[in-house]
Amino acid sequence: MMAWLRQHRDALARAFGKLRAQRSASLLNALVIGVALSLPAGGYALLANLQLVAQRFTLDPQVSVFLKAEAKRGELEGRLRRDARVVQLRFVSREDALQELRRSEGLAEVVAALERNPLPDAFVVRARDGSAAALEAFAADVRTLPGVAQVQVDSAWAQRLGALARIGRLALAALAALLATGLVAVTFNTIRLQILTQREEIEVSQLLGATDAFIRRPFFYLGLLQGLAGGALGLAILLAGLATLNQGVRDLAQTYGSSFQLAFLSGTEALAVIGLSAFLGWLGALLSVSKYLR
Amino acid sequence: MISFSDVSKRYPGGGEALRGVSFTLESGEFAFVTGRSGAGKSTLLKLIPAIERPTAGSVVVNGQNVGALKRAALPYLRRNLGLVFQDQKLLYDRTVYDNVMLPLAFSGQPPKEAARRVRAALDKVGLLERERANPIALSGGEQQRLAIARAVVNRPAVLVADEPTANLDAESAARILDIFVSFHQVGVTLLIATHDQALIERYGKRVLRLSDGKLAA
Numbered sequence: 087m088m089a090w091l092r093q094h095r096d097a098l099a100r101a102f103g104k105l106r107a108q109r110s111a112s113l114l115n116a117l118v119i120g121v122a123l124s125l126p127a128g129g130y131a132l133l134a135n136l137q138l139v140a141q142r143f144t145l146d147p148q149v150s151v152f153l154k155a156e157a158k159r160g161e162l163e164g165r166l167r168r169d170a171r172v173v174q175l176r177f178v179s180r181e182d183a184l185q186e187l188r189r190s191e192g193l194a195e196v197v198a199a200l201e202r203n204p205l206p207d208a209f210v211v212r213a214r215d216g217s218a219a220a221l222e223a224f225a226a227d228v229r230t231l232p233g234v235a236q237v238q239v240d241s242a243w244a245q246r247l248g249a250l251a252r253i254g255r256l257a258l259a260a261l262a263a264l265l266a267t268g269l270v271a272v273t274f275n276t277i278r279l280q281i282l283t284q285r286e287e288i289e290v291s292q293l294l295g296a297t298d299a300f301i302r303r304p305f306f307y308l309g310l311l312q313g314l315a316g317g318a319l320g321l322a323i324l325l326a327g328l329a330t331l332n333q334g335v336r337d338l339a340q341t342y343g344s345s346f347q348l349a350f351l352s353g354t355e356a357l358a359v360i361g362l363s364a365f366l367g368w369l370g371a372l373l374s375v376s377k378y379l380r
Numbered sequence: 381m382i383s384f385s386d387v388s389k390r391y392p393g394g395g396e397a398l399r400g401v402s403f404t405l406e407s408g409e410f411a412f413v414t415g416r417s418g419a420g421k422s423t424l425l426k427l428i429p430a431i432e433r434p435t436a437g438s439v440v441v442n443g444q445n446v447g448a449l450k451r452a453a454l455p456y457l458r459r460n461l462g463l464v465f466q467d468q469k470l471l472y473d474r475t476v477y478d479n480v481m482l483p484l485a486f487s488g489q490p491p492k493e494a495a496r497r498v499r500a501a502l503d504k505v506g507l508l509e510r511e512r513a514n515p516i517a518l519s520g521g522e523q524q525r526l527a528i529a530r531a532v533v534n535r536p537a538v539l540v541a542d543e544p545t546a547n548l549d550a551e552s553a554a555r556i557l558d559i560f561v562s563f564h565q566v567g568v569t570l571l572i573a574t575h576d577q578a579l580i581e582r583y584g585k586r587v588l589r590l591s592d593g594k595l596a597a
């Protein structure tokens with residue numbers, strides 16, 4: 087057990103030695119990996135932020151029915167209550183709506199500036215079937231009712247945003263897969279060059295009784311360390327990039343009276359990025375070693 | 381200790397380097413392998429650590445048929461053999477000390493014990509005060525002695541050396557041979573290839589004479 091541990095410590099030390107011996111090349115490699123990683127990681131962070139925004143506004147399958155000023159509220163309410171597609175019905179008077187608006191972020195000043203209440207009375211309907219098609223069909227029916235000025239499916243744009251995010255995620259997955267392949271290729275090539283420059287040492291070691299495992303171990307560690315360094319660098323790039331973006335986001339959000347900020351990856355996600363990067367480095371080393379060390 | 385029976389070796393696309401070679405080297409024996417260039421001396425020596433494998437016959441070292449060993453078993457065979465190569469195979473990217481340390485790294489020796497062994501081996505070949513030097517800074521004779529120190533650092537029972545005195549002046553060559561004799565005196569089995577007749581005659585040890593891949597009686 088002690089001997090085994092010592093051998094691994096020794097291999098790690100040898101790998102560090104190799105990194106040190108080629109400081110600038112190692113740094114450049116880590117940078118390549120870091121840049122390659124920061125792209126999908128950054129895309130992921132932006133999408134996660136977008137989803138957060140979408141979630142904040144995606145409520146239940148909700149439809150707002152705005153009434154004409156001369157509409158008969160009682161009659162309309164009766165018809166809506168009898169409709170089987172309606173689960174819940176809530177009346178929002180124009181006074182209540184204005185109050186609500188006054189409380190919502192960034193609109194207080196706008197409301198204060200109004201001379202009179204421009205809002206109509208409305209029913210907020212929760213539908214049984216939340217699918218986009220069912221909601222649209224329901225909205226179309228309601229639109230024909232007397233006294234109805236306008237019908238709005240509130241969750242529609244959130245759903246569109248969700249669909250957009252799904253496409254984004256798909257594109258991101260493709261990008262991540264491509265860059266992961268590139269990352270493996272980078273390590274593969276680095277380790278191949280390492281093996282070539284160490285041909286002599288490897289040959290002598292084999293002649294003097296080194297096992298294959300002994301000879302390979304430092305190369306695995308080398309790939310792993312390079313992946314780790316690249317992962318850390320990628321996160322640093324992402325952090326710097328988000329910080330820069332956030333300056334712009336802050337200004338933009340302020341004009342809406344919001345304090346919205348782009349969030350960095352969670353601790354688990356950041357660890358996953360580094361872990362994945364280390365794994366890909368190890369994989370590149372494994373492929374290279376099995377091809378060039380015999 | 382080492383036993384060849386009817387060993388032949390044919391290189392792909394080449395002639396037969398060894399033809400029906402049989403001999404036995406007892407434990408603690410000291411023998412020279414001699415013959416002209418191309419007679420098969422190097423091939424014979426390379427069969428012992430299974431760097432090459434015989435095309436026919438068997439090579440038995442320490443009771444193991446080394447020609448039939450699996451690749452994974454080779455490191456353990458080689459660790460028990462001291463090998464001095466014709467081209468020495470020193471590593472010029474590290475110190476004299478680290479060259480000798482190399483074989484100890486494989487076997488996972490405790491660092492203190494390893495350091496002690498490296499110094500003992502360097503002391504034995506008279507290079508202790510050069511341990512921080514790069515091998516490139518050593519003379520030909522010193523480089524050869526360094527190769528010997530590396531070969532014996534694992535305290536092998538068998539030492540196999542290919543032309544260890546080639547290109548050395550008589551004085552340096554004698555010094556090398558004296559080192560081998562001192563190992564022989566503590567019971568190490570030695571097999572040394574050389575074409576230096578004067579050397580062979582001076583030491584009066586057993587001689588395996590190769591001619592055209594065959595062992596002369």
